[in-house]
Amino acid sequence: MKDINKDKATLCVHAGAESKNPAYGVNTPVYTSSAFGYLDTPETPYPRYFNTPNQQVIVNKLCALEKGEAGLLFGSGMAAISTVMLSLLKAGDHVVLQNDLYGGTYHFIEYELEKFGIQYTFVSQADTANFEAALRPNTKLVYIETPSNPLLKVTDIKAVAQWAISKNIVSVIDNTFASPINQNPISLGIDVVIHSGTKYLGGHSDLSFGVVITTAALKENIYRSAINLGGNVNAATCGLIERSLKTLALRVQKQNENAQAVASFLQQHAQVRAVYYPGLESHAGHALASQQMSGFGGMLSFEPMLSGLEETEAFMRKLRLITPAVSLGGVETLICSPARTSHSKMTAEARRTAGVKDELLRVSIGIESAEDLIEDLAQALEKMKTHKVISQAAL
């Protein structure tokens, strides 16, 4: 499909597809080969060279959705993140990162970068001045993630991107929570967009992959290390990714609507202390999110009026439809306690400083009926009243 100015729903279905394949099938055939002939072709495909037909179809589709020039497909989100860092940074360089980051990214920075002699500074994303304050003569890269996990903090993408341009620094964003349907950072000046495709892009909680979308020039830099680090994905997975992407816009649209309805329900509930969702006017990042996002996404967090991890877990066990599980972005609604999962390696005090209370619950909203999700939360909140009475009586 040549016209990339089509609506995203159309791009999801058609962009990147091979214009003609041997049997004229409407889906790209899965080329299972890891060996391809080289005599009659200018570029021989090979999986770890990131250039097989199935890899390219997906990258082209995602370039159309993210408004990027070129990209690479990896075996996981962390393979994408680590390859970007290790390809664009070298010993003696410095990187500035926002401190609200996916836990795995945080661990990668803390555990790996020093080994390579790369310095780093974490800053609060609340103000671009914090990034400026951390600037050093050797700063080469700035890394943000918005909305963030688990408090859905919103970073000013355009401000950070403009600042990075003015300092000649590469800007990188993890756009996983928003998906390309709700947020296009390249249009706001960002250089490199990363996704854990394991989440919304895959969308069915059954795939692991990662994506980098960027300029043609930066892709070449990242590519040079990517072929050495070898984090590519296989052809069978590519076939499933292409199928998943065809319904991305449809799924995300429904997740946006459901999340807004569930957040509004929770906000007015007497048994709920706080709700974090950028689509709520009460959310600190609402105005900014309204400018830079076309939908507020399917992720929200809330604190029921409970006390401690045990009561919070008891609440999750009372849910009948919403499933306590890690990960996010799938068609089914999942709930988890960040204190027990993504933030469990932090000390209780560090968690409190980060605003992650023991009672905080993160919800990845799926595509079920919003009414059914609300009913499930309502019945579990109601049951907790009796649970509290019984446990207090037992004391």
Ligand SMILES: Cc1ncc(COP(=O)(O)O)c(C=O)c1O
């Ligand atoms: C925001 C974000 N970025 C990156 C990752 C890493 O992705 P993967 O698990 O596919 O390596 C995750 C995983 O949870 C994530 O939530």
